Amino acid sequence: MTGVEIAGVGLHPFGRFDGVSVTDMGVTAVKAALAEAAIPRGGFQAAFCGTAYAGVAAGHKVLGALALTGMPIVNVEAGCASGGAALQLAMGAIQAGQYESVLVFGMEKMPKGIIRSTFFEPWREQAGLAVTPAYFALRAQRLMRESGITKNQLADVVVKNRKHGVHNPDAMFRKEVTAQEVLDSRLVCDPLHLFMLCSPNEGAAAVVLRRAPADGTARVTLASAVLRSHLPGSVLGEATPLSGIDDSSIPPPTTLAANAAFEEAGVGPDDLDIVECQDTDAARELLAWEELGLCASGDQARVLADGDATFGGRRPVNVSGGLLSKGEPLGASALGQVVELVRQLRGEAGVRQVAGARVGLAHTVGRGANACVTIIKA
Amino acid sequence: MHTPVHEGLFTLDPPALLGALCGECGHHSFPRLAHCPYCGCENVDPVTLSDHGTLWGWTEVTTAPPGYEGVVPFGFGVVELPEGLRIVTRLTSPTATYEYGLAMRLQIVDLGDGVVTWEFTPETGRGV
Known part of the structure; x- marks a missing residue:
């Protein structure tokens, strides 16, 4: 199989930026990634742009602003996993020999407050059955009931990531x-x-992929980028149905993606040095740990207490601060995690550098359902 | 005059949710759709679902979400019907004394201006 190198990454910080358009933010991230990869004008043959709220042809606006159009530009929506979906398409295209170099980027400028989604029919909003944080709360409550997690431990996740x-x-x-x-x-x-x-919130991230040199000189490679949707059944899953059934034997989309990503990359959870995972809420991170196979169901409290997931621990999770610190610009979310892992694997992460990090995993899951798991190797 | 918030989901008198039973895989589902959401077949029979169940999950929405003009706070959660189907539903507020497994019954609630939807409330003599 053709190896895929991550040749450059770029970021527009995540936050609130009045007067800066979503296109401006995309431009910032794309320019930085192309500069790092030393890609000349015309040096990439396709672009995939992940965004959920930026509207029609959002990627075209970014590349149009840089006079970098002409190649196929594909705008991809996969909820919180939009950037991961774009990454999977780009990786597959290079592996298939379709392109040599591909630009992948994502950006968002989210309204403040509870996320409103066209996913829900208007009647469901009117009836009060489309409240995203209420779904998160039910999932947290279930985790507490089934895994013995306490509210104090949910607070400990926030303390960890904010630190x-x-x-x-x-x-x-x-x-x-x-x-x-x-x-x-x-x-x-x-x-x-x-x-x-x-x-x-708001922000943008960009990644340049290219066919890895045959001489093995690629510094950081993309070992797998896998997107999966949900299987039917889970009433609290990110597909947010109106009903569900006993889901104890139905694997969630994160597990589907993780299993495929581990197999493709030829590594397992124990090989990971660093993880960036979906912490839309504190319970979501703990749920992700078991869905990704980082720990057994019910073992989260011990992992938290031992500091295994904290900077300096055995396998730190969300050293970037996670979404709880960064905020979540949907289309930029998954690629922002990739930018963090690449900087870590290159040894360029400064005071938050995880010593000797060689293998990293990034995970996002959200509306759709869509889950993506990316594994990166140095 | 009571107008359902959406057609085809429930009846008003008696209050009942309109579901389906798959003739192939045997799963109940809600809302009623042309295809079974579990196996995709078209062999689905309309059924009236049980009007009672047990509380499986609950929280309270304290701030009006986008697109919602009814009262806050309101209860939100999941009730498990005897059929094994877990229904996303409004719950009678306050939910402070609710507990897992609490016996719940279906009723119709006014969202304002005569627009109604379904909710579950503790069986008489229990909770609240």
Whole structure:
């Protein structure tokens, strides 16, 4: 199989940027990635752009602003996993020999507050059955019931990620919080308090992929980029149906994606040095741990207490600060994780550098359902 | 005059959810669709679902979400019917005393201006 090199990455910080358009943010990220990859004008043969809210031909606007059009530009929507979907398409195209170099980018400028989605029919909003954080809350409650997780431990996840975020200049929130501050923040939907939920926001990320040189000189390679949708059944899954059945034997989309990604990359959970995973809310991160196979169901409390997932621990999770620190610009979310992993694997992550990181995994899951799992190797 | 928030989901008198039973895979489903959401076949029979079940998940929505003009706070959760079907539903607020497995019954609730939808509420003499 053709190897795929990650030749360059670029980011527009995640946060709130009044007066900066979503196109401007995309331009910033794309320029940075192309410069890093030293790709000349005309040096990539296709572009895939992930976005959920930027509207028609959003990717064309970005590349149009840079006079870089002419090649196919494909705009991809896959909810929170839009960037991962774009990455999978680009990787597959290079592996198939269709292109030599491909630009992948994603950007978003989200409205403030609860995310509104055209996924829901108007009647469902009218009836109060389209409330995203309420779904998150039910999932958190179920995790607490079935895995023995406490509200204090949900707060500990926030404390961990916010502590990490202090060292990420591209994050929205760069101030540590205490567990008490998390528990004292406004109750949004019990058991979730405001600080346990990530903020929808703005930002962009870009990645340049190219066929890896035959001489093995690629510094960082994309070992797998896998997108999966849901199987029917889970009433609380990201597909947000109106009903469901016993889902104890139905693998969630994250597990489907992870299993395929591990197999394609030829590694397993124990080989990972660093993980960036979906922490749209504190419970979602803990659920992701078991869905990705990082720990057994019910083992999250021990992992948290041992500090295994904290910077300096055995396998740190969300050293970037996660979405709880960075905020979540949907289309940029998955690629932002890839940018973090590439910087870590190159040894360029500064004070948050995970020593000796060689294999990293990135995970996002959201509306659709869509889950993507990406594995990167140095 | 009561107008259902959406046609084909429930009846008003008696309050009942309109579901389906698959003749191939045997799963109940809601809402009623042309194809079974579990196996995709068209061999689905319309059924009236049980008007009671047990509480499987609950929370309270405290801020009006986009597109919603009814009262807040309101309860939101999942009730498991005897058929094994887990229904996403509004719940009678407040939910502070709710517990897993609480016996719940279906009723119709007014969202304002005569527009109605379904919700579950604790069986008489229990909870709230």
